[in-house]
Amino acid sequence: MSFDLPRNVILPVDKVDVRLDxxxxxxxxxxxxxxxxNWRREMGANPALFDGTVVLLSALAYRDGGLVGRCHAVKYSTFMLWRKKREASGAEHxxxxxxxxxxxxxxxxxxMGAHTVxxxxxxxxxxxxxxxxxxxxLVDVDFNMIxxxxxxxxxxxxxxxxxRRYHALSTPSGTVIFRRYRVNEPADEIARRIRAFVATEAEPEIEAPVVIRDATDLPDGLMGHMKPLIEWHFTGGDEVP
Known part of the structure; x- marks a missing residue:
């Protein structure tokens, strides 16, 4: 199976069957x-890093409207080296x-906050x-999101x-699985609540909320995978809002 899925296109995903080896x-x-x-160098540059446990894929494929894959628990230090050696590594994120x-x-x-990667x-x-x-x-994608x-x-x-379903965008730097979560409050109220929470944290992971109101409202520092997701949302995607 290895890594067999279309790149740089948003895919509808009805099932995620990614298992932990x-x-x-x-x-x-x-x-x-x-x-x-590499971890010694990373810690020298940013002592706030923590060598916790994450997962890396050893296989991922798009089959019959679903994602099927295999992953392994690795140290965050492993992930940090992999970020620099993605090509021909036999691993994906x-x-x-x-x-x-x-x-x-x-x-x-x-x-994201100043002390983060x-x-x-x-x-x-x-x-x-x-x-x-x-x-x-078996990965519980919604549990992770929430x-x-x-x-x-x-x-x-x-x-x-x-x-009603997930979607996915796969690029050489990683595969993002995403889903709309709709709430009733207007964006300004949600942003106010987030800012209030950040103000209570001694070392907040995030710096601030960022409200995006249309497909042209692209903030500075936007991660590369975000622009297609934003455009997808504001053009209606392929699902009923």
């Missing part, structure tokens, strides 16, 4: 010394975005899949109206 990822197993050396849609149809994204970059509140996001070895939004913004999307 208990074995080591070959990239981590074969690059232990390089991972350790997948992550999820809850596309937060306000009652006035604006999108609410976030700008993606400092100053803008995207929807999100984080890599972690072992906690798996149920009986957990990450709550942790970064204190917004609880568990009761929000969800889009």
């Amino acid at each position: 208990p074995g080591p990822h070959p990239f981590e197993r074969d690059n232990a010394e390089a991972i350790a050396e 997948a992550y999820a975005h809850a596309m937060l849609v306000a009652g006035d149809n604006a999108l609410v994204a976030i700008r 993606n400092a100053g970059r803008v995207y929807f509140a999100a984080g890599s899949f972690e072992p906690i996001d798996f149920r009986d070895g 957990r990450e939004v709550r942790e970064e913004t204190a917004i609880d999307l568990s009761g929000a109206e969800r889009g």
